[in-house]
Amino acid sequence: MKKVTGLVSMLLVLSMFLAACGNSGSDGEAGDSNKVTAWAWNINVPVLEEAAKKFKEENPDFELEVVEMGTDDVYSKLTTGLQAGGKGLPDIVLVEDDRVQGYMNAFPDAFVNVSDKGFDEMKDSFPSYKTELLSKDGAMYGFPFDGGPTGVFYRTDIFEEAGVNAEDIKTWDDYIEAGKTIKEKTDTAMIGLDLNGDDGLYRMMLNEQGTFYFNEDKEVALTSEESKKAMEVNQTLKEEGLVKETVGWDAWISAMVEGDVATAPSGAWLYGSITQQGKDTSGNWGVIELPAFEEGGNRASNLGGSNYMIPSASGNADLAYDFMEFFSTDKDVQLSAMEGGLFPSLNTIYDNEAFTKEVEFFNNQPIWNLFATEMENIPAVNYTGDYAVAKDEAVKAQSEIANGKAIDEALKASEERLKNRIQ
Amino acid sequence: MAKNLDVIEQTTNELTLAERQQKKPKRKKKKLKAVWMYTLLSIFLVVSIFPFYWMFIGATNDSSKMFTNPPTLLPGDQFMTNLTNLNESIGIFRVLFNSLFVSGLYVVIALAVCASAAYVLAKYNFKGKKFIFTAFLLSMMIPYQATLIPLFQMMSDFNLLNTYFAVIAPQLCFPFAIFLLRQNFLAFPTELMESARLDGASETRIFISIVIPSMRPALAAASIFLFMTQWNNFMWPLVVLNTNDMYTFPVALSSLMGLSYIDYGQVMMGVTLATVPIIAFFLTLQKQFISGMLGSALK
Numbered sequence: 148m149k150k151v152t153g154l155v156s157m158l159l160v161l162s163m164f165l166a167a168c169g170n171s172g173s174d175g176e177a178g179d180s181n182k183v184t185a186w187a188w189n190i191n192v193p194v195l196e197e198a199a200k201k202f203k204e205e206n207p208d209f210e211l212e213v214v215e216m217g218t219d220d221v222y223s224k225l226t227t228g229l230q231a232g233g234k235g236l237p238d239i240v241l242v243e244d245d246r247v248q249g250y251m252n253a254f255p256d257a258f259v260n261v262s263d264k265g266f267d268e269m270k271d272s273f274p275s276y277k278t279e280l281l282s283k284d285g286a287m288y289g290f291p292f293d294g295g296p297t298g299v300f301y302r303t304d305i306f307e308e309a310g311v312n313a314e315d316i317k318t319w320d321d322y323i324e325a326g327k328t329i330k331e332k333t334d335t336a337m338i339g340l341d342l343n344g345d346d347g348l349y350r351m352m353l354n355e356q357g358t359f360y361f362n363e364d365k366e367v368a369l370t371s372e373e374s375k376k377a378m379e380v381n382q383t384l385k386e387e388g389l390v391k392e393t394v395g396w397d398a399w400i401s402a403m404v405e406g407d408v409a410t411a412p413s414g415a416w417l418y419g420s421i422t423q424q425g426k427d428t429s430g431n432w433g434v435i436e437l438p439a440f441e442e443g444g445n446r447a448s449n450l451g452g453s454n455y456m457i458p459s460a461s462g463n464a465d466l467a468y469d470f471m472e473f474f475s476t477d478k479d480v481q482l483s484a485m486e487g488g489l490f491p492s493l494n495t496i497y498d499n500e501a502f503t504k505e506v507e508f509f510n511n512q513p514i515w516n517l518f519a520t521e522m523e524n525i526p527a528v529n530y531t532g533d534y535a536v537a538k539d540e541a542v543k544a545q546s547e548i549a550n551g552k553a554i555d556e557a558l559k560a561s562e563e564r565l566k567n568r569i570q
Numbered sequence: 571m572a573k574n575l576d577v578i579e580q581t582t583n584e585l586t587l588a589e590r591q592q593k594k595p596k597r598k599k600k601k602l603k604a605v606w607m608y609t610l611l612s613i614f615l616v617v618s619i620f621p622f623y624w625m626f627i628g629a630t631n632d633s634s635k636m637f638t639n640p641p642t643l644l645p646g647d648q649f650m651t652n653l654t655n656l657n658e659s660i661g662i663f664r665v666l667f668n669s670l671f672v673s674g675l676y677v678v679i680a681l682a683v684c685a686s687a688a689y690v691l692a693k694y695n696f697k698g699k700k701f702i703f704t705a706f707l708l709s710m711m712i713p714y715q716a717t718l719i720p721l722f723q724m725m726s727d728f729n730l731l732n733t734y735f736a737v738i739a740p741q742l743c744f745p746f747a748i749f750l751l752r753q754n755f756l757a758f759p760t761e762l763m764e765s766a767r768l769d770g771a772s773e774t775r776i777f778i779s780i781v782i783p784s785m786r787p788a789l790a791a792a793s794i795f796l797f798m799t800q801w802n803n804f805m806w807p808l809v810v811l812n813t814n815d816m817y818t819f820p821v822a823l824s825s826l827m828g829l830s831y832i833d834y835g836q837v838m839m840g841v842t843l844a845t846v847p848i849i850a851f852f853l854t855l856q857k858q859f860i861s862g863m864l865g866s867a868l869k
Contacts, residue, residue: 189828
């Protein structure tokens with residue numbers, strides 16, 4: 148019996164001991180004044196580390212600890228920490244575009260005002276849609292990092308077989324016509340959509356028209372003219388049989404690399420996935436800008452992208468700011484992000500060779516140049532804190548429309564439900 | 571003697587012959603039933619094994635092979651590549667050790683706590699016993715999301731964030747394990763305890779030397795359950811652990827899930843590795859586990 152109690156108490160002591168060693172530092176609390184902790188997900192980690200290496204040259208004592216975690220995990224931890232009053236948070240955290248305003252609304256004082264620390268001087272180096280996204284009452288609360296300028300990725304081999312010239316696609320009507328020809332000649336669907344699960348295309352089309360689920364006054368705008376037009380494109384694509392239903396991200400990627408669909412409207416970051424998952428399809432790809440709604444209309448839009456923010460609870464906010472200012476504006480750091488498959492929003496580097504070069508995978512098309520020139524034209528939109536609920540309702544409407552419900556009716560019902568849900 | 575035997579054999583033969591004619595359709599029916607049974611079982615077998623097989627296929631192939639059509643159904647040659655990549659990404663040995671350590675420690679301490687609680691609730695009479703037991707059971711109905719933030723705040727106030735103690739502590743008293751053990755302790759003959767008492771054994775001695783040894787199957791079942799719970803535990807460790815070198819296996823695996831770029835070769839290799847300890851743990855305790863189930867079936 149003594150043995151057992153002895154064993155248990157020994158284990159307890161051991162766990163306390165381990166507890167004690169595990170706890171040193173890493174909480175980002177004062178004391179370790181040269182150390183900055185960052186939370187980020189996979190492809191962002193090498194960029195942060197590269198930046199830390201360069202920052203160290205000027206600040207030899209500087210130390211950066213990157214805690215790598217999945218994208219959703221960052222939000223789980225950030226939300227928990229913020230709700231617990233800023234406990235256990237890092238000095239720097241990476242947050243996607245569509246989440247930023249949600250966090251700023253729900254936790255108004257939780258992030259450091261970077262305008263106060265002098266970031267306004269660098270404002271011109273970033274596209275306005277990014278700086279507006281991070282602003283509240285005229286002050287900025289984060290550092291713009293990567294963007295998701297959109298384009299239509301297409302399979303050149305399928306377009307050639309069907310005798311369609313992608314460069315001739317200027318409007319969504321052209322896009323639908325091209326889809327019909329491709330369907331007829333090659334029996335391939337034009338686009339892969341998850342009509343009951345995601346509304347990426349609809350969001351791109353809203354952003355392209357300068358609006359979103361919410362208008363500039365942050366009012367629900369699901370029944371706006373723009374929204375109806377976007378849903379019409381969705382509906383026509385579906386009715387003409389140009390849609391291959393792909394449920395979930397993996398099926399979508401797979402349909403593209405397999406050549407089951409001819410095009411994929413998406414953000415620039417899609418490059419990373421198709422070059423990885425579709426190694427055998429090199430040279431069979433091209434990109435055009437998103438089609439416009441009327442001839443000569445805006446073709447710039449955004450899907451995805453992320454920003455760094457400093458939680459106010461950070462015990463080392465000044466150092467974190469210095470590092471992030473360096474990170475955000477240093478050309479070499481941002482170019483290394485580019486190499487890692489992220490599209491930097493720092494516009495002072497767009498004349499670099501990395502943006503002007505021809506890309507072999509894309510049939511030697513200089514695709515980065517296309518995305519870079521698009522950046523400054525992307526309209527700023529309101530995601531608001533109710534983004535997630537609004538998206539849920541938009542997907543419901545989209546699904547109902549795909550199943551034959553009238554556009555007006557479906558959008559109206561969704562708008563009503565949304566208004567009730569966010570009251 | 572030999573003749574006699576012959577006769578007997580003959581009669582039995584005749585009998586069986588006669589019987590056979592009679593029973594033929596029945597046996598055929600039985601055979602048919604067995605065929606159906608086995609077909610059904612094979613289908614279930616395939617359905618339950620296939621995800622594991624697919625996991626193994628993914629672990630031995632390049633990430634892009636997971637997306638081909640028709641799907642790749644044969645193991646590839648990327649086993650080592652995926653393993654090295656995974657090791658580079660998350661440091662397999664470190665996180666495997668972390669997880670084993672956390673789960674092992676948890677099983678030992680939680681079992682001690684739960685067994686004691688279950689024993690008291692099963693074998694002693696005191697005021698409020700029913701209330702306490704009901705309270706335990708009711709606590710199973712509280713969703714963990716509701717306790718997440720208060721618990722986190724508590725751990726942070728105690729300055730215990732990023733420690734294994736914080737990972738283990740909140741779940742040491744595990745209601746389901748207490749319930750499971752209590753039901754088994756109820757069946758333990760009270761007479762045995764009484765006779766031990768007459769012989770002058772202390773209450774602790776009775777518990778440790780008499781009750782515990784005979785309850786091994788139940789304890790094995792509970793420990794498998796506790797091990798699985800802790801091994802698969804994700805949300806709580808994710809929230810309280812703050813450095814990569816403290817991560818447990820599920821948390822480290824989840825860090826592979828970025829936005830647009832996910833290397834499924836590494837992910838599948840990771841989940842393959844994560845299932846090994848559970849299988850090993852189950853196999854070592856299997857005998858106890860199954861005899862425990864039979865024991866309760868025979869009652």
